[in-house]
Amino acid sequence: MIDPREIRRIVLEQSMRAHVGHIGCSLSVADILAALYSGAMRIASPEDPDRDRFVMAKGHAALALYAALHLRGWLPRGELERFCTGRTLLGVHPVAQLRGVDFSTGSLGQGLSYGAGAALAARLQGSGRRVFVLMSDGECDEGAVWEAAMFASHHRLGALVAVVDRNGQQAFGMTEDVLGLEPLGERWRAFGWDVHEADGHDPAAIAAAVARMDGAAPAPHVLLARTVFGRGVSFMERRIKWHYWPMSEEEYAQAMGELVGGRR
Amino acid sequence: MRKAFFDGLARVAQDDGRVLVLTGDLGFNFLEPLRDRFPGRFFNAGVAEQNMTGVATGLAEAGFIPFVYSIVPFAVMRPYEFIRNGPIVHRLPVRIVGVGGGVEYANNGPTHYGLEDLGLLRTQPGIAVIAPADGRQARNALLATWDTEGPVYYRLGKDDRLEVPGWDGAFAPGRAETARAGADILVISTGAITAEAAAAADALAARGVGCELLVVASLRPAPVEDLARRLARHRVALAVESHFAWGGLGSLVAEVIAEGGIGCRLVRCAIRETPDGVVDDEQAMMRSCGISRDALVATALGALG
Numbered sequence: 001m002i003d004p005r006e007i008r009r010i011v012l013e014q015s016m017r018a019h020v021g022h023i024g025c026s027l028s029v030a031d032i033l034a035a036l037y038s039g040a041m042r043i044a045s046p047e048d049p050d051r052d053r054f055v056m057a058k059g060h061a062a063l064a065l066y067a068a069l070h071l072r073g074w075l076p077r078g079e080l081e082r083f084c085t086g087r088t089l090l091g092v093h094p095v096a097q098l099r100g101v102d103f104s105t106g107s108l109g110q111g112l113s114y115g116a117g118a119a120l121a122a123r124l125q126g127s128g129r130r131v132f133v134l135m136s137d138g139e140c141d142e143g144a145v146w147e148a149a150m151f152a153s154h155h156r157l158g159a160l161v162a163v164v165d166r167n168g169q170q171a172f173g174m175t176e177d178v179l180g181l182e183p184l185g186e187r188w189r190a191f192g193w194d195v196h197e198a199d200g201h202d203p204a205a206i207a208a209a210v211a212r213m214d215g216a217a218p219a220p221h222v223l224l225a226r227t228v229f230g231r232g233v234s235f236m237e238r239r240i241k242w243h244y245w246p247m248s249e250e251e252y253a254q255a256m257g258e259l260v261g262g263r264r
Numbered sequence: 265m266r267k268a269f270f271d272g273l274a275r276v277a278q279d280d281g282r283v284l285v286l287t288g289d290l291g292f293n294f295l296e297p298l299r300d301r302f303p304g305r306f307f308n309a310g311v312a313e314q315n316m317t318g319v320a321t322g323l324a325e326a327g328f329i330p331f332v333y334s335i336v337p338f339a340v341m342r343p344y345e346f347i348r349n350g351p352i353v354h355r356l357p358v359r360i361v362g363v364g365g366g367v368e369y370a371n372n373g374p375t376h377y378g379l380e381d382l383g384l385l386r387t388q389p390g391i392a393v394i395a396p397a398d399g400r401q402a403r404n405a406l407l408a409t410w411d412t413e414g415p416v417y418y419r420l421g422k423d424d425r426l427e428v429p430g431w432d433g434a435f436a437p438g439r440a441e442t443a444r445a446g447a448d449i450l451v452i453s454t455g456a457i458t459a460e461a462a463a464a465a466d467a468l469a470a471r472g473v474g475c476e477l478l479v480v481a482s483l484r485p486a487p488v489e490d491l492a493r494r495l496a497r498h499r500v501a502l503a504v505e506s507h508f509a510w511g512g513l514g515s516l517v518a519e520v521i522a523e524g525g526i527g528c529r530l531v532r533c534a535i536r537e538t539p540d541g542v543v544d545d546e547q548a549m550m551r552s553c554g555i556s557r558d559a560l561v562a563t564a565l566g567a568l569g
Contacts, residue, residue, distance in 0.1 A: 095353075096354055105349075106349075107345060107349050110314075110318050110345075110346060110350070113314070113319050113321070113346070114318050114319075114321050114325070114350070116319050117318060117319035117321055117322020117325070117330075118326060119322070120307075120319065120323060121323045121328060122326070124304070125326065143314075144315055144346075147312035147314055147315035148319075150312070150315075151309060151310070151312065151319060
């Protein structure tokens with residue numbers, strides 16, 4: 001089992017060392033990734049052709065993905081330590097050249113289409129593998145998300161699972177102030193999806209929700225994971241500047257202290 | 265040439281189950297036989313070209329070879345970033361098939377023209393860009409490239425009767441093909457307008473002006489050596505394309521001349537104005553754009569002085 005606190009610790013360590021931002025959104029998805037990479041997704045190895053596929057549609061939280069890959073043993077510590085440092089495959093956004101990354105992402109609104117194609121491919125190949133797409137809620141502003149949503153439900157792609165990191169924030173404001181998404185669950189339902197909701201900081205609840213999704217069902221599944229932006233570091237929670245800013249030494253010390261102190 | 269291409273594709277699909285076809289809701293009265301013959305491998309993705317391109321990327325990652333079809337502007341311009349971040353960045357064998365380049369969709373108006381597709385995709389080193397001259401070359405180009413690594417863009421003319429007379433439609437990636445021999449002027453053409461260029465070459469020959477016609481269907485990989493060798497033998501060259509004058513064939517030839525230090529004057533016969541909304545049939549559109557056969561003859565004679 002992956003401890004989400006270990007994902008958060010790596011996110012803080014590496015973003016501090018490399019002096020880069022996108023910390024808040026990486027903390028937001030730590031528990032989701034912990035659940036997915038602790039068994040909700042079936043991945044015997046990144047080379048197994050029948051492994052479940054994963055699309056980090058919100059590519060800007062790739063550091064949390066790198067942490068999960070490291071904790072699964074697929075990304076050596078030495079490589080992880082190269083995050084945003086010199087010549088490296090570990091950039092702010094993930095690339096498929098890196099072991100364990102199935103799709104290069106970073107441009108919002110494209111990942112769900114990749115996932116729909118991957119799920120259709122699984123069906124055509126008679127494979128029971130599933131496809132997981134981790135999206136940001138702000139990403140749902142993109143029209144192409146809804147093109148993909150229509151395609152997936154029309155083709156009854158039950159092997160497709162979208163997880164929306166519903167932290168209510170986007171790059172320059174609150175989602176409901178910028179371009180209102182609610183009623184988000186109703187919208188997905190109206191597009192023909194099987195809609196689930198869960199506490200996005202409870203890995204057991206996330207795993208249970210995924211377990212309830214039938215890969216052979218006649219509809220794709222979406223999990224609206226209620227999360228808090230910056231979760232686990234009190235001064236980052238719900239603060240948009242942590243979409244961008246790196247930490248100072250003092251902030252880093254406080255943040256690590258909070259993690260060690262047992263807060264998630 | 266569209267029919268020749270898809271007849272070839274049906275044969276390829278028959279032999280290789282990796283081949284899939286996706287259309288952006290176009291192909292009425294044309295794609296039905298393919299749909300009916302391969303029902304499990306044909307998908308109408310709806311009027312949603314961005315998603316169609318992303319879906320093709322996901323399919324290709326799993327080992328399929330998806331052919332994605334629409335009219336040029338909707339196949340290339342609408343989903344351009346999906347093409348870049350999808351098959352190009354992932355180096356996957358997605359095939360973008362655009363029909364009706366240039367002003368082929370004449371009466372349909374500016375939204376349906378494809379005036380910048382070659383330039384947009386030629387700036388991307390990771391995708392092959394192929395604009396066949398006629399049906400035979402379209403079929404040959406398909407058979408030569410359908411299973412190559414990485415993505416391919418095919419720009420197809422929609423006129424199935426179009427043919428460059430007296431030429432076999434040969435194609436090889438990175439090569440230019442000679443369709444007419446002549447020593448006085450070099451005419452270089454790409455895509456469906458090549459039939460016009462051939463007619464102009466024949467009209468020039470009838471006036472005693474020897475015209476060499478070079479067909480460049482493979483814009484990427486570019487036939488740099490073939491072009492340099494031919495350009496070095498002429499003092500005047502015309503680059504003919506149903507495309508804006510910037511970014512496409514004319515720019516490619518200019519690059520070869522400049523980087524090779526070749527002493528040949530280039531005249532780009534291409535479209536230079538944003539469409540003004542006045543529509544007509546394709547021949548009339550080409551006349552008004554200065555790329556009809558008569559205009560090409562006049563331009564050639566003027567350039568030779």
